[in-house]
Amino acid sequence: MRRRFWLEIGPLREGQYTGISQVTAGLAGAMLGDATLDGTPLDGTTLNGAGRARGFFFGRAAVPARVVETALTRGEGEWLEFWLARAEPVAPALAADETAIAIFPNVKTCRRGFAVETQIVHDLSALLTPQFHMPETVRFHASAMAADIASNDLTFCVSEATRQDVLRYLAPPEPGRVRCVYPGPGLAGAVAAPDAPVEPYVLVLGTIEPRKNISVILEFLAAQPHVLTALRFVFLGRHGWGEAPATLLARHGLAAAAEAGRIMFPGYVAAAARDALLARARLMIYPSLFEGFGLPVLEALALGTPVLTTRSSSLMEVGGTVATYFDPFMPGDFGRGLAEALRETPGARTARAAWAAGFSWTRCWRDMLAAIEALPAGEG
Amino acid sequence: MHRERPARQSNVTKRRADARGRVRKGAVAEAGGPAGWPALFMSSTVTGEIARHLGVAHYSYHFAAAKFARLLTRHFSAPRMLAMPEYYAGRDAMPEAPAGAWTHLIFRSTAEIRLLKPARNIACFAWEFPVLKTETLPGEHPFLNQAAMLNLCDEVWVASRFAETVLRAHGVARTHVVPAPIEPPAVPGRAEALRALADLPVTPLQVNFAWPEGLQDERAEAAILSLRAGLRALGGRPTIFLAILNPEDARKNLDALVRGFHAHRLAFPDSVLLLKLLRGGDGVTLGRVAGSIMRARLAGGSAMHDTGILLCHAYLDEAEMAALYGLADFFVSASVAEGQNLPLLEAMAAGCVAVSTGGTAMEDYLDESCAVRIGARVAMNDDPGLAGLVAGRNFAVARAGGPEVAAALATARGLSARTRAGMAAAGRARVAACFGEDAVRALVAARLGTGTAMAAA
Structure with a gap:
């Protein structure tokens, strides 16, 4: 009996790949690159020795690997959405000689439609920190999460912090079936060295929304405006919800600094440009109050860039001993952390990249595969 | 009828400013104290300026928390107020906190209970009705299940024997009566x-x-x-x-x-x-x-x-x-x-x-x-x-x-x-x-002592 691993690719329809769509892309890439997975068409008869095959689906449509590859190359979901609109509604072929194993990288689109169902849980933020979410997001996750997890054969959490949240708050019937698998960085590719020296700048990466807590930085800059003469602050990411950049700047009395180009909100930029900015930054700050994992931290470290972040939830798992931390609830601690993070020591850049190399999509997929195949006979 | 307008409306503003100052001072109290007692942490539904929250949902938890905070500070150790206990995944997330056992007192409605994972969590729960929600309906927010949320905690403190009976009857077995202390006000003539x-x-x-x-x-x-x-x-x-x-x-x-x-x-x-x-x-x-x-x-x-x-x-x-x-x-x-x-x-x-x-x-x-x-x-x-x-x-x-x-x-x-x-x-x-200080102190000491022994074991 061969096993076919079906990855649900709904998140890849997003216009910009960040967070969950980035994880889905990383996992899809790892599956496409896994030589032990047979990628023949659904009716194919050639199989590798391991008896494993891969498939991709969305809704009731089986999506060819070449379509997924194109979506990953493009790095955005518009084209995929267009393709899916014209796709034949073919249910994933659940061949009689296959065990169909579903991997849902977010909320499940069906329960018990496959012989084995696994799901990636990113965080319980919508439940634990509803103040940082729109009410409809809270309702959406709250209505599905516990039942999704209860219906899983395996639940993969992207950090130990998330795994502990799932175990403590949702009390799944079999705790042993909740595993931690770390994602890899979502970098677009090799980053070229800068062709000319760049003015020192600090990059703040992430969607502009209350949970990301960029106010702590703006408050500091409002109190210590001289910092802006030495360093430009670039807040990179789209505006999600909550106060818009212009409002935040006005509230902190920093409109003039933005006018002078010392604080910038360029919005979302494509992955390659983001990586280039990240690699050249003097420091990446990630002041989030709650995370499931914290991909920007890993990506910055992978490029050797110093990181200043909080000790919240999963972030210490990602930053380990090579990131600098501050306490967002302790007045003045951000300033201490900033000064510490800007003090670069010899070999630190290499140490950061070496730490980040421990996280990869190949490893993530390998760990998931091992866990699935370790399920009791008849399941995995 | 002769009516006299209040002399200075700004008195009220001043009172509110004073109240804000007191709340902030309380919020930065640090955990830690005499040896033998766990380091204490607290979280409450209401944070910040209480005057703005009076009468809004669950505001009375603030008052109970403040009364416990004073008692704990006097006789055990000063509790540290946590705005987001869910922020702390492990002890290393709070490196400045004392070594030894941690205890977290939660003054929140059941849906708002958030655990401090490295601590012994105690829900200080106010309840006055003979029924408790013990099930989660399909599609319902899981945190609406009161009994399940209370049972996330290591124990539950309630203020009355009535609440203790109700909770135990609804499957929340680790319930104990530890009411908020009442300090006699310094009443003028x-x-x-x-x-x-x-x-x-x-x-x-x-x-x-x-x-x-x-x-x-x-x-x-x-x-x-x-x-x-x-x-x-x-x-x-x-x-x-x-x-x-x-x-x-x-x-x-x-x-x-x-x-x-x-x-x-x-x-x-x-x-x-x-x-x-x-x-x-x-x-x-x-x-x-x-x-x-x-x-x-x-x-x-x-x-x-x-x-x-x-x-x-x-x-x-x-x-x-x-x-x-x-x-x-x-x-x-x-x-x-x-x-x-x-x-x-x-x-x-x-x-x-x-x-x-x-x-x-x-x-x-x-x-x-x-x-x-x-x-x-x-x-x-x-x-x-x-x-x-x-x-x-x-x-x-x-x-x-x-x-x-x-x-x-x-x-x-x-x-x-x-x-x-x-x-x-x-x-x-x-x-x-x-509800006097001595009476409640004895109840708290008995419970905290039990917790310390459990943690040591």
Whole structure:
């Protein structure tokens, strides 16, 4: 009996790949690159020795690997959405000689439609920190999460912090079936060295929304405006919800600094440009109050860039001993952390990249595969 | 009628600023203290400026938390307030915190319980209804299951034997009675109390169901006068009944209280009900609270105007609250259910004689020796505003009506001075025995000691 691993690719329809769509892309890439997975068409008869095959689906449509590859190359979901609109509604072929194993990288689109169902849980933020979410997001996750997890054969959490949240708050019937698998960085590719020296700048990466807590930085800059003469602050990411950049700047009395180009909100930029900015930054700050994992931290470290972040939830798992931390609830601690993070020591850049190399999509997929195949006979 | 506007409205602003300062100071207290006790952490539903939160959902957790914080600071260790306990995944997330065992006291509604993962978590839960939600329906938010949320914690502290019985009957076995401590207020004499509160803005009850909402608020606002002027207008030395409540809290049975007092005044025109209304929120004025907000909780009718029912809304600090108790002869509570009833207990500790319904938490500490009981009839609840309905099942409550309130008030007025003094003394002694610092300290020590032993084992 061969096993076919079906990855649900709904998140890849997003216009910009960040967070969950980035994880889905990383996992899809790892599956496409896994030589032990047979990628023949659904009716194919050639199989590798391991008896494993891969498939991709969305809704009731089986999506060819070449379509997924194109979506990953493009790095955005518009084209995929267009393709899916014209796709034949073919249910994933659940061949009689296959065990169909579903991997849902977010909320499940069906329960018990496959012989084995696994799901990636990113965080319980919508439940634990509803103040940082729109009410409809809270309702959406709250209505599905516990039942999704209860219906899983395996639940993969992207950090130990998330795994502990799932175990403590949702009390799944079999705790042993909740595993931690770390994602890899979502970098677009090799980053070229800068062709000319760049003015020192600090990059703040992430969607502009209350949970990301960029106010702590703006408050500091409002109190210590001289910092802006030495360093430009670039807040990179789209505006999600909550106060818009212009409002935040006005509230902190920093409109003039933005006018002078010392604080910038360029919005979302494509992955390659983001990586280039990240690699050249003097420091990446990630002041989030709650995370499931914290991909920007890993990506910055992978490029050797110093990181200043909080000790919240999963972030210490990602930053380990090579990131600098501050306490967002302790007045003045951000300033201490900033000064510490800007003090670069010899070999630190290499140490950061070496730490980040421990996280990869190949490893993530390998760990998931091992866990699935370790399920009791008849399941995995 | 001669009306005197309060001298300085800015006094209220000043009081609020003072209150903000105190809350901030409390919030930065650090964990750690004498060896042998765990490092203590607390989280509460309300953080920041309490004056803005008065009367909003679960605001009373703030007061219970503040009382525990003072007791813990004096006798165990100063608790550190946590805005987001869920932020801390492990001990290394708080490197400056002390080594050894950690204990986290949670003063939040069940849906808002967030664990401090490296700590022993204790939910300090106020509950006063005979039912508890024990199931999660398909598609329902999992945190709405009260019993499941409470059982996330290592143990649950409740304020009454009633709550302990209810929780244990609903599967929350690790429940213990550890009520909030009550400190006797430093009560000034009546004359001094009146001086302290002379400028307190009050407005007489004046509702008309035919008025549009805006007009109702305008009339209440236009009638504002100082407490001194309000009392002076009644002449002589009125007997003052005090009540403190959130007008939108369905448990408080406001309609029965007000109608009962209104009826009582026909026979006792020298009785005054000083009704302190707890209702925060931006732009909420005394006119609005005493007008449309108050009217919405009263059953219909044509109109009610009573210069002997004086409504106030200003935030009062501890000294002013003590003065309020010093001014009052009786404290009246017509509640259908209470988790502990902190204002009633503080009033009793201050020497006010209680005129109150019994049942729920009050069953632990009210009897004929210290209180005039308001009679109540047991019936299935028909008030959709009672929080107990979150359990998804109906339940019985003992509810007093206006006539029962009026009868109890008349009984109170009929007490001799000697009997009243005896009841006031008995009330003080009862509060000290059940909720005094020594009594609660012993309960807390027993529970924390148990936890420490468990952690060490």
